[in-house]
Amino acid sequence: MITFIGSILFLIVGYVIYSKVVELIFGIDDNQETPAYSKQDGLDFVPMKWWKGSLIQLLNIAGTGPIFGAILGALYGPVAFIWIVVGCIFAGAVHDYFSGMMSLRHGGAQFPTLVGKYLGKYAKFLITIVSICLMILVAAAFTAAPAQLVSSITPLSFTACLLIVFVYLLLSAILPVDKIIGKLYPFFGAILIFMAVSIGIGMFFFETPIPNLTLSNLHPGDMPIWPLLMVTISCGAISGFHSTQSPIIARTLKKESEGRKVFYGAMVVEGVIALIWAAAGMTFFGNTGGLQEALAVGGPGGVVNEISISTLGTFGGILAILGIIVLPITTGDTALRSSRMMLADLITQITKKEFNKKGTVALLIIPVALPVLFLSMIDYNFLWRYVGWTNQVVATVMLWTGAMYLVKNYKFHWICSIPALFMTAVVCSYVFYAPEGFNMDYGISMILGSILWVVVAIWFVSRLIKQKKVKDNEVPVTRAS
Structure with missing residues (x-):
């Protein structure tokens, strides 16, 4: 009990203190016009109140992530609390803040555009493919899961439910952000x-x-705890999916000082939610063995339903069902919206021309909507296996992007580079060990992952040396007497 309460307090203190440190290092300017005004178009660039943007950001980045992931992570025991707290304060919230504020500073740019500017064109090309694939996987997984549940409690077939959910996702991804998303x-x-x-x-x-x-x-x-726990619990600690969602809200902020409350704050709230559900998973069924048995019978959704009904009665059961249906849908549609925005940015950069977004939105959604519909018809668990590692690769790249942004602006880069080094170690070792990766022996996987980590660390040191030479060669500007 003491550990749980202490973890909640640590997250609150982390927001109050460390978020201000991050904001100070980034450097905000409320006199600078935000893209919500400079590019206002009535579709994506729409000024909104910060509290509304914060709740939308929370729903976009959360969905069922901090619930299902935390319950699965609870199988490891209270050590999950450490990862949620430390990961959230020093990695996830920093990741979300920089992905949102860097987008705002660069005209509402999408994640791949930011990667290209600070990590190079080859990294941009690779991460564009990875990001869009992640969006498709997430949208497909979060179309199939609620459709399966709706079909199980109504007379409608799975196919009918799938089409209903999919049509809603399309409408939400195409309509102006202040319509369905802004209101609901x-x-x-x-x-x-x-x-x-x-x-x-x-x-x-x-x-x-x-x-x-x-x-x-x-x-x-x-x-093994390492590196599986860090991939199992992503939402609530650090999740690369968030870097694809933050630009949606970055295009609605009225001033830069709202970024700390919206981006860092929403992530801390998600961390609290993850802590609660992780603790509930460890406690409700007596021990982690009981939790595993419950998961084997009903999966994470069944666990949520059982805990909610037992704790809150019929009303809790209604909330649980509503949450399991609605929350993944609200993540799936913003995944589609993000992929549509990424394609729009890519086309603009290739053609060097701004185009009528309202007139081409429907066309831009087709290249991603079709594979989403196809993949949503296959096994949900198969899809989710590949979301985890892809998600954390994206998170790692975003942290490196933030680190290079700070390096090039001669600011304290360690707030991004240290968590980037940590997450690099996670994804490098995970890809060799995981069944969806190379499925190698644990010891060999750790050795190969360490070698790959050293290569990345050497690359970063070389960039630091190169940037120092640039700074040393700059001609100082002298003031006229």
Whole structure:
């Protein structure tokens, strides 16, 4: 119990103190016109109130991520609390802040554009492909999952439910941001928070107390903590998907000082939600073994439903079902919207011309909508396996992009480069060990991952040396007497 309460307090203190440190290092200027005004188009660039943008950002980045991922991560025991707190404050929230504020500073640019500017054209080409693939996988997974649930509780077939969900995703991705998203999503975001707070309070009345911190691995399947925990719990700690969502809200901010509340703040709230559901998973079923048995029967959705009904009664069950249906849909549609915006940026850069966005939105959505519809018809679990590693690769690249932004502007880059080095170690070792990767022996995977990490570290040091030479060669500007 003490560990759980302390973790919540750490997240709050982290926001109050470290978010201001990050903001100070980045450097904000409220006198600078934001893209919401300079590029206002009634579609994507639309000024909105910060609190509304914050709730939309929370829903965009969260969905069922901090619920399902945290429950699966709870199998490792209280060590998951450490990853959520440290990852959220020093990696995830920094990642979200820089992805949003750098987009704002560069005219509402999408994530691949930022990568190209600070990591080079080859990195941009690669990350554009990876990012769009991630958007397609996320949209497909979050179309199939709610469609399956709706078909199981209604007379409608899975195909009919799939088409209904898919049509909604298309409309939400095409219409102006202040229509469906701006009007409905703050309400859905409030539901997400209400569910978490209600479960958080209810946990104090569970028969089994919330376990305190232990560094032991309590996973019943004896799965290694490193690097699996850091990929299992992404939303709530750090998730690359967020860097594709932050530009949506960056195009709506009225001033730069709102970025800390919207981007860093939403991530901390997501961290709190993840802590609550991780604790609920560890506690409700008695131990991690009981949780694993529950997951084997009903999956994460069944676990959420059982905890919610037992804690909050019929009303809780309704909220759980609503959440499991609505939350993934609200993530899927913004994934489609992000991919559409990425294609728009790419076409603009290739043609060197601005085009009538309202007249071409429907056409831009087709190249990503068709594979989403196709993939949504295959096994959901198969899709989700590939989302995890791709997601954390994107997060790692965004942190390196933020680090190089700070390096080139002669600012304190370690707030981005240290978590970037950490996440590089995670994804390098994971790709060799994971079943969806090379599925190699654990020891060999760690060795190969370490070698790859050293290569990346050497690259970064070389960039630091190169930038120092540039600074040393700059001609100082002298003031006239």
